[in-house]
Each structure stands twice: as structure tokens, then as C-alpha cells.
Amino acid sequence: MRKILFSLLSLICISILPCFSQVIEGNVSMSDRVPTEFFGDWRVDSVCTKSTNTHYFDATSMDIWTLSRQGDVITLMNPLSGAKAEITVNDVKGKTVKFEKRTNYPDEESLETPILTINGDNFTGVDRISIKTFKDGKLIKEDYVEYQVKGTKISGSPVSGILGI
Helix, strand or coil, X not given: CHHHXXXXXXXXXXHHHHHHCCCXXXXXXXXXXXXXXXXXXXXXXXXXXXXXXXXXXXXXXXXXXXXXXXXXEEEEEECCCCEEEEEEEEEEECCEXXXXXXXXXXXXXXXXXXXXXXXCCXXXXXXXXXXXXXXXCEEEEEEEEEEEEEEEEEECCCHHHHHCC
């Protein structure tokens, strides 16, 4: 009888135990791997190298980008247009960073993916933008543009300047 009771109790414990265990999920933030030199204010000059819609996208542009970080959140702001967005860091390899910014509206989705390499007070790279337009939930067109970008720091010192190195 004791063996049966013990076996029954063991079976109940084994079947109930998964209900009490918790799986802790998380991801590693890549924002802390972004070189500090990227943060600050930048003059960004862009030249279109590919486009599916030359009427929609500018051939050249000049913007101001302000990159800042608070905790794990990186924010990109354009004081000229008033645009502000949290961006996701997809990859960091040395001084090269791949960012992503998604924007969703009821009838439009955009994905912007800059890949930038910093060298002192300058960066170079590519900025790819894809815009999908929907009507009644169906994709009706997709536009794409790729810009070669060059950034020149306006303000915000690289770590070497702050530390006097």
C-alpha cells in the first residue's frame, strides 16, 4: 500500500511540477556595443544610388541626425523635420553598426536600415529605405531607395576627446 501511495504521490508531483517552473526569456541588448563616438549631432549628406521611384525620393539631401542613448534605448532625432524614433541595433562589428527603424501606419510600413562605419568625427555608409503601401490590407506597391551617406560630427565629443587621449 505504501508503494502504491508513494508511486501515486510521485506521479502527481511529476505532473504538477511543470506548472510551477518558469522559463526566463530575454535577449541581449546590442545598444551597449555601439561605439560611443556615434552619439551626438551629425550633419548627414546623402546621395541616391538606387531607387524604384525617382519622383518620391530625393536624389540628394542634407539632414541633421541626433543620436542619443538612455539605458538600452537609442533614439534618432532629426531636429530639421521634427522626426524622432527609437531605433534597434541589429549588428555591431568593431566601428560598423547596423541600425533599423520601423514605422507602421494604417496603410503604410517603412523600414530604414542604415549601416554606418565611424572614423573619428566622420562616418560613411549606406542607408536603405523600403516603403510598402497597402489598401484594404493588400500590398499595392513597394518603393525602395538606397543612399550613400556621409556624416560629419557637429557636436558631442568622441570618448578620446573627453578623456584627453
